[in-house]
Amino acid sequence: MSFFNLVAQGVLLGGYYALLACGLSLMFGVMRIINLAHGDLAILAAFLVFSISDAFGLSPFLSLVGVLPIMAAVGWALQRGVLERSLRSGMLVPLLATFGLSIALENLLFEAYGADTRSLGGMIGDLAFDSYEVTSQFSVSYLAALIFALSVALLGGLSIFLKTTSLGRAIRATAEDPDTAELVGIDARAVYAVAAAIAVATVALAGVMLGMRATFDPYSGPMQLIFAFEAVVIGGIGSLWGTLTGGIMLGLAQSIGAAINPKWFLLAGHLTFLAVLGIRLFRDWARARGGLRSALGLGG
Amino acid sequence: MNNGLGFTVERWTRESAAFGIAVALVVLALAAAPLFAGADAVDKLTTLFIYVILAAMWNALAGYAGLVSVGQQAFFGIGAYFAIRLAVAGFPAYPSLLAGAVGAALLSIPVSFFMLRLRGGEFSIGMWVLAEALHLLVNLDPLIQGETGTSMIAMNAFAPAQRLAANYWLSLGAMLALLGAIFVLLRGPFGASVQAIRDDEEAAASIGVKVIAAKQTVFILAAFGCALAGVLWLATSITFQPKTNFGVQWTAYMILMALVGGLGTFEGPILGALFFFFVQNEFGENGVWYMAGLGVVAILFALFLPRGLWGEIEARTGLRLLPVGYRLRLTERTRARPVM
């Protein structure tokens, strides 16, 4: 496989990871909640689109239009019904709640759909495998490019929303200091609910995209959660665009790893994650000692 | 012991003294169990002990040191892997198991230097990624052959009844030793330090608590404990399968047990393990519905019993069975200083 192909694959895969991680980043950034059911919610959306498309013979893109608001409502309800209350008992209790949700979702999906892996690829016609040939050695999949574009559009749109709209400002203020936000008239609970709705809607979109470009089954959630988190952490917690960089780095690492040896696909990603953390720690350690030079005793 | 200050400080309450005696009796009964109980019961109790170890370890990490790890299966699995590697290399079975756990604990030392500098969510999922990485690395070992795994054939050198009893006593011993270690640690100044760190790390550091060292101690102890649980599990199941031994479900069970029992209490994890054990036994047959139900139970606890079973009992009755903390008993109303 040519080098450019490899890089292109990795970057485009990164687009998917950024899309997947966006909602996790939002929930963690605003509410400090690690949603252990994040991946499972993506899979839920994929299954919903599958069912609707299957039942009514619609294109998954069309079903998606219906499923997104449903998932947004799910996110909203999850926050108001479960997480809001759990948060009051400390940061650990939402962990238990989202873990419970994760287990419950996976197994209920299994009950409903069985163990078979599914894919939405069969329902989108040629888009599933069509690609644009740049050179004889290097081609770009339309679907992957679409996902990347969606990801950039979403991150961009969210950024603009947070930066320029009144609600966006309210979200940022609440994320930074919910108590003071309440003191200036912001209903923190409502803000959290909106953030959760957006987060779950975006991960639903990611789940459907996963279904189109690959396969999924009821227990695919946790792996997606790990990918999402790796992307967020590699890119730097708290930054939306960082999530894109993180996703791309993860995608690249995995692609390069897989090119060396197919068994190394996942491992490459995990090792990159640990390496990035290590580099960051080293940099902080050096900084605390007055910069890299003095930390290493090089003088100057 | 009225010192005229209007309160006394006590560690042992009447209840805890009585409870202490009860515990001693129970331990004696448990120790004698293989002599009169059936094989099934012994096997089940062994599993229970392993659950208690896991719950207690996760509780020590999260409830006392404030370290939320979603990756303890790393040690659960790697300990078993070391053990099986040693056994295959020719070492005797049981020493291999112990060595495996010790090896995992040794591994946790360099890991702690790295991982403990991570904050909050980064640490949590970082541990999970570490577990996944170890899982995948172990898969590469030709002995393990990817997800196929292998068996600890050395265990077959023992007769099943012997093995059962040995595993039972080892598990009981390990559980008591680990619980004892936590008890001793918590009772002493270390316990106060660790809880101070959990509550406010900066403040603790400012009064001289050695934060990193304290966290490391708990981390390494928890790693050793989870690894012990892992090798004990290997001893009972004999097979080593990466997907099972490195599965994130172990952490999931730990979270469930610790939070259902009552995080940050000593009695909590024991209660949580009993709860999980009971539920597993009664409903485990129902496969998928059981798991879904478990998830719903977790959500319900998060919503309505966030302090866990023991936490609620403690809060409502003030009952403290084990003398881990200090109690302030007001003997008379403290009089206000007169205004001059």
Place this chain on the structure above:
Amino acid sequence: MSLLSVDRLDVRHGLLQAVREVSFALEEGEVLALVGANGAGKSTLLRAIAGAHQPSAGSIAFDGADVTSMRAHKRVARGIALVPEGRRLFGDMSVEENLRVAMRVDRRGHWTLDRVMELFPMLIERRNSLAGNLSGGERQAAAIGRALLTNPRLLLLDEVSLGLAPVVVEQLYKSMTSLLEGGATLILVEQELNRALSVATRVLCMLEGKIVLDGPAKAMSRELIVDAYFGLRRAAVQGLR
């Protein structure tokens, strides 16, 4: 009917009782100076009135309605605004964004973004700076401005001069003269006694959570307040309650 009525309020921090059986009523237009030593309970009282801290007993009524269990953001909608101790600006947002956030509340009134900038001209050139980069005086101005933009009927100011140079405090109070002269209803926690007495119409002194002095500012002498502040000669002070 009083604008604010506090009745036998008890507020705790865990086991510690910070406010004990506090009762008082505030009329529209009054400027109340709340004085007392550190730990006397002044901040806690303000936070309880604003809704940032739930009382364990007693009640608070604002404009005739019982707001005791009302959440803080709803109280802002009704017209109570707190400038918290430590200012608590949103450090990652610009000054203008900090101000705009407060404008989400649907309350019409005198205060607009431009008017607040007029009141505190130092903020004009800093409007796009991150709030975290401001000096102490600028932060206090921004915090007060932020509260004003909710167009409150009752403004609670917690420790305006804390940590600020006298020159800066002078400037702030000068800016606030128009605010004060405009007939606003204020509760002001102020460490500098003289400053507090110069703007207040009424003085409330707290000691260990209780009110030990409550009366019109004109009737107060410095000696009287200082005695109450430190809990001295309570018998003589009782006569003024």
